[in-house]
Amino acid sequence: MSIRVRFAPSPTGFLHLGSARTALFNWLYAKHVGGTFVLRVEDTDLVRSKKEFLDDILNDLKWMGLEWDEGPFFQSDNFGLYKEKAQNILDKGLAYKEGEAIIFKVEKGRVISINDLVHGKITVNTDQIKDQVLIKSDGSPAYNFACVVDDANLKITHIIRGDDHISNTPKQIMFYEALGIEVPEFAHIPLMMGQDGAKLSKRHGGVAVSEYRRDGFLPEALNNYLLLLGWQPQGDREVISMSEAAKEFEISKINNTQVKFDIDKLKWLNGEYIRSKDFKDIYPYFIKELEKNNIDPQTIDEEKLKKIIELYRVRIKVFSEFLDLADFFFKDDYSVDEKGRRKHLDKEENKENLKLALNELEGIDDFSHEKIEEVYRALADKNNLKPANIIHPTRMAISGKTKGAGLFEVMELLGKETVIKRIEKTLN
RNA sequence: GUCCCCAUCGUCUAGCCAGGUCUAGGACAUCGGAUUUUCGAUCCGACGGCAGGGGUUCAAAUCCCCUUGGGGACGCCA
Numbered sequence: 001m002s003i004r005v006r007f008a009p010s011p012t013g014f015l016h017l018g019s020a021r022t023a024l025f026n027w028l029y030a031k032h033v034g035g036t037f038v039l040r041v042e043d044t045d046l047v048r049s050k051k052e053f054l055d056d057i058l059n060d061l062k063w064m065g066l067e068w069d070e071g072p073f074f075q076s077d078n079f080g081l082y083k084e085k086a087q088n089i090l091d092k093g094l095a096y097k098e099g100e101a102i103i104f105k106v107e108k109g110r111v112i113s114i115n116d117l118v119h120g121k122i123t124v125n126t127d128q129i130k131d132q133v134l135i136k137s138d139g140s141p142a143y144n145f146a147c148v149v150d151d152a153n154l155k156i157t158h159i160i161r162g163d164d165h166i167s168n169t170p171k172q173i174m175f176y177e178a179l180g181i182e183v184p185e186f187a188h189i190p191l192m193m194g195q196d197g198a199k200l201s202k203r204h205g206g207v208a209v210s211e212y213r214r215d216g217f218l219p220e221a222l223n224n225y226l227l228l229l230g231w232q233p234q235g236d237r238e239v240i241s242m243s244e245a246a247k248e249f250e251i252s253k254i255n256n257t258q259v260k261f262d263i264d265k266l267k268w269l270n271g272e273y274i275r276s277k278d279f280k281d282i283y284p285y286f287i288k289e290l291e292k293n294n295i296d297p298q299t300i301d302e303e304k305l306k307k308i309i310e311l312y313r314v315r316i317k318v319f320s321e322f323l324d325l326a327d328f329f330f331k332d333d334y335s336v337d338e339k340g341r342r343k344h345l346d347k348e349e350n351k352e353n354l355k356l357a358l359n360e361l362e363g364i365d366d367f368s369h370e371k372i373e374e375v376y377r378a379l380a381d382k383n384n385l386k387p388a389n390i391i392h393p394t395r396m397a398i399s400g401k402t403k404g405a406g407l408f409e410v411m412e413l414l415g416k417e418t419v420i421k422r423i424e425k426t427l428n
Numbered sequence: 429g430u431c432c433c434c435a436u437c438g439u440c441u442a443g444c445c446a447g448g449u450c451u452a453g454g455a456c457a458u459c460g461g462a463u464u465u466u467c468g469a470u471c472c473g474a475c476g477g478c479a480g481g482g483g484u485u486c487a488a489a490u491c492c493c494c495u496u497g498g499g500g501a502c503g504c505c506a
Contacts, residue, residue: 012505012506045505045506048505099504119434120445124431124432134504136504137504138504142504142505143503143506147506162500163434163500163501164499164500166500166501167433168501170432190499191433197499198499225440228455232440232442236454237455238455256434257434257435257441258433258434258499258500260439260440262439262457265440268457271469275469312468314469315468315469316468386465388465389465391465395465395466402466403468406464
C-alpha cells in the first residue's frame with residue numbers, strides 16, 4: 001500500500017510558520033518513503049475563507065519548495081459527501097438529529113488509545129468527550145467530521161499534524177469506526193512557541209512565512225531551520241539540504257518536546273546559505289533588494305555590481321541588511337554613522353590626514369585597489385602615521401560608515417572621481 | 429476546573445527505548461583570544477544543563493512514582 005500524507009491549510013489567513021513546519025514534515029516523509037503528498041484546502045467556513053489567502057498560502061508553499069503531488073482538493077466541493085456519510089451514521093443509529101444538525105452520540109466509559117508515531121501510546125476515556133456535531137444546522141460539516149471523511153476519501157495513510165490536534169484524534173477515531181473505515185496512523189508533532197514560551201502569534205512578529213520571504217530569507221535556510229526544530233540529522237550536522245534530509249527522515253525521530261522559535265539561529269543559517277550558494281543563485285536576491293529600495297539595477301554597471309555583492313555577501317545574514325552597509329555605492333544621500341563621524345572626521349588631525357590622502361589620490365592614474373593601498377601605506381610611512389589614521393577618515397568620508405568591506409576595494413569600485421568628490425565635500 | 433502532551437546548557441539538540449564507556453557531546457547566542465585598516469568571515473578558547481524529591485539497582489540523564497513547571501484541548505472555529 002502506498003503511503004499518502006496531506007497538508008490541510010484553512011484559507012482564513014496567511015501561512016503560519018508553525019503550519020509551514022507541519023507541511024515540511026509531511027513533505028519530507030512523503031519524499032522519504034516515495035509516497036504522495038496531498039494538498040487539501042479546508043474551506044468549510046465559507047465566510048472566512050478567502051481566495052487571496054489561498055493564493056498566498058500556495059505561493060508560500062511553492063516558494064519553500066513544498067510542491068504537492070495531488071490537489072488542491074477543496075472541502076467546499078464535498079458538502080454532499082459529508083451529508084451522505086452523516087446520514088449513514090444516522091441510519092446506523094449512532095447519531096441523532098437536533099433540528100437540522102446531525103449529532104454523533106459518544107459511547108461513554110470507553111478507552112480509546114492512539115498509537116502515536118511521535119508520542120507513543122496515548123489513551124483517552126470517552127467520558128471526557130461530549131457528543132459531537134457532524135453536520136451543523138446550516139448544512140456545513142463540523143471540522144472533525146469533514147476531516148475524517150476527506151482523509152478516508154483521499155486514502156491518507158499517515159496524518160502528521162500539530163500537537164493541538166491530539167484531543168481531536170479520539171473523536172476522529174470514533175468517526176472512522178462509525179463509518180467502518182480503517183483508522184490511519186497518527187503523528188502529532190509538538191508545537192512551536194515564541195521565544196518567551198507563549199504561543200507563537202502576531203504579537204511575536206514574523207509568524208507569517210511571507211514576512212521571511214519579504215525580509216530576505218532564503219527558503220533553504222527557513223526549511224533547514226524549521227527542520228532542526230524537532231528533528232536532527234545523524235551526526236553533528238546542522239546545515240542540510242532538504243533532499244539529503246528526506247533520505248534519512250524518520251517520523252519516530254521527531255522530538256516530542258515543544259520548541260521555541262529562535263530567530264538568531266535562523267539568521268545564522270541564512271548567512272551560511274548566502275555565503276555558500278553559487279553566485280548566480282543569490283544574485284537575484286540582491287537585485288530584488290535594490291529594486292525594493294528604489295534603485296534601478298539597470299543603471300549600475302553589472303561587473304561592478306557583482307564585485308560589490310561579492311564583497312558584502314559574507315557580511316550579511318539577511319538580504320535586507322545589504323543596503324544598510326552598501327547604500328553609498330548607489331546613491332549620494334547614503335546613511336551616515338554620526339558617532340563614527342565625530343570620531344574619525346571631526347578632529348583637526350583627521351582632516352589633515354585626509355588632505356594628505358586627497359593630494360596623493362589625485363595623482364593616481366591606475367585607480368586599482370593594489371595601487372591605492374601602495375600609495376596609502378607609503379603616505380603613512382612618510383608622515384610617520386599608522387595606516388589606520390588615514391584609512392578610517394577615508395572610509396568615513398566616502399561611505400559614511402565605520403565598518404564594511406576592505407577600504408581599497410571599496411575605493412576602486414567607487415571610482416576615483418566619486419572618491420575625490422566625497423573627500424573634497426567632507427573637507428569643505 | 430477537567431482531560432491530554434511534555435521536561436538535558438538562555439535556545440535547538442546528542443545521549444534515554446535496550447541503566448555502567450557521561451567528571452553529559454554538538455550547534456546558535458554571549459564573552460575572550462588570534463587574524464584584519466574597520467566590520468564580517470575564519471580558527472582557537474570560555475561560560476553554561478540532566479527541574480525538585482522519593483524509589484528500583486552494585487550502578488540512573490537513562491526505569492518507576494510524586495511534586496513543580498511549561499504547553500495544548502475542552503466551539504454548530506479550523
